[in-house]
Amino acid sequence: MMLTGFNSIGFFIKTIFVVEECNDAFAALPSSGFCGSLALMAETNLFTPITVAGISLSHRVIMAPLTRMRATVPGNTANELMAEYYAQRASQGGLIIAEATPVSWDGHGAPCTPGIHTPEQVKAWKLVTEAVHTKGGKIFLQLWHMGRLSHPSHQPDGELPVAPSAVAAKAEVITADFERVPCPTPRALDTEEIPGLIERYVRGAKKALEAGFDGIEIHGANGYLLEQFLQTRTNQRIDAYGGSIENRCRLMLEVTEAVAAALGADQVGIRLSPFGIANDSGEDGPLPLYSHLVKELDKLGLAYLHLIEPRASGAGQRDVDHKNVPSAAELFRPMWHGVLIAAGNFDGESAHAIVAKGDADAIAFGRYFIANPDLPERLRLGAELTPYNRATFYGGGSEGYTDYPAMDTNAAE
Numbered sequence: 001m002m003l004t005g006f007n008s009i010g011f012f013i014k015t016i017f018v019v020e021e022c023n024d025a026f027a028a029l030p031s032s033g034f035c036g037s038l039a040l041m042a043e044t045n046l047f048t049p050i051t052v053a054g055i056s057l058s059h060r061v062i063m064a065p066l067t068r069m070r071a072t073v074p075g076n077t078a079n080e081l082m083a084e085y086y087a088q089r090a091s092q093g094g095l096i097i098a099e100a101t102p103v104s105w106d107g108h109g110a111p112c113t114p115g116i117h118t119p120e121q122v123k124a125w126k127l128v129t130e131a132v133h134t135k136g137g138k139i140f141l142q143l144w145h146m147g148r149l150s151h152p153s154h155q156p157d158g159e160l161p162v163a164p165s166a167v168a169a170k171a172e173v174i175t176a177d178f179e180r181v182p183c184p185t186p187r188a189l190d191t192e193e194i195p196g197l198i199e200r201y202v203r204g205a206k207k208a209l210e211a212g213f214d215g216i217e218i219h220g221a222n223g224y225l226l227e228q229f230l231q232t233r234t235n236q237r238i239d240a241y242g243g244s245i246e247n248r249c250r251l252m253l254e255v256t257e258a259v260a261a262a263l264g265a266d267q268v269g270i271r272l273s274p275f276g277i278a279n280d281s282g283e284d285g286p287l288p289l290y291s292h293l294v295k296e297l298d299k300l301g302l303a304y305l306h307l308i309e310p311r312a313s314g315a316g317q318r319d320v321d322h323k324n325v326p327s328a329a330e331l332f333r334p335m336w337h338g339v340l341i342a343a344g345n346f347d348g349e350s351a352h353a354i355v356a357k358g359d360a361d362a363i364a365f366g367r368y369f370i371a372n373p374d375l376p377e378r379l380r381l382g383a384e385l386t387p388y389n390r391a392t393f394y395g396g397g398s399e400g401y402t403d404y405p406a407m408d409t410n411a412a413e
Contacts, residue, residue: 058093103204109150129212147225223279275310309344
């Protein structure tokens, strides 16, 4: 769909962007940015230390945010099982980005997902952050609003989910009773409701720090609310938040600016999927849209930009590995002067390669982290990886969650 035309035309466009942006990019980049120090590029790999959000990390193997649906309901709170899960995957000087977490009740859209909008949720998340910090790790929380990808069973008083426009997703949603049903037609947000929505993100960010998180990541990917405002297929508004690229980017930028002002920009990252098609998302010809967005975000001095590669656009719902598609990290690297995290179907070899090349500064791993709680050490040693079981990704108890063993280090050595 939106990847059409990226065989020859995409390379031509990509070359133009790199040539036009490169001079300014090289002049202003920090050592952890694009290419870093040319003299040290050959030495940079997954286990070269890096500073992210003012935090010194001992390696660049990051745990990606992963929805697992293990929160306690009612209340949508974290619990001891979740604390054990995250502690298993924490490492000395490593960074975890915790699962997508709604900033308000109307932001929920999947069962048993933890929130960050009540005092009880804040208290429960402290179990997780303390467990990770005890292991010497750092942890960010991803802030989420599902928008149209929700169902009245998740909404206050059974109301319709909200979205930029009343356009139903051609996708399924999981109800509060774990039933898969077609997405309903959402209610379009009124312009007057936008400031309140932005404030909910700010409150969620503040509550995340209160819960002990080291920073937050804004979820602007995979077809959820903020991305719904970006794309023409979901945004048919005629006010200041619709129409032009600048208008469609407005909400994403206003949310990010407000959260950065409240926390400090160096404690705020953002995740985007410029070429994603998950959850009935996607923009035909996404380069102009996302080039404008990335350049505007770059001005804010955020902790990092987290990009999902186009070859992995299934949002965890199925295994996908698209071929002959552009590299998001390579395309947008010249426009971004800070830390860039890439995610999407990387293995140890490809992760080392993109970091050494300088297109990305760190790699976020998802499914491999599910089945390999000690993933950084396995990658360091070149050890065999345990296969994951997709059937246990969403919902349930300890099976497929905390029962994956760490490797036998004596055997590995």
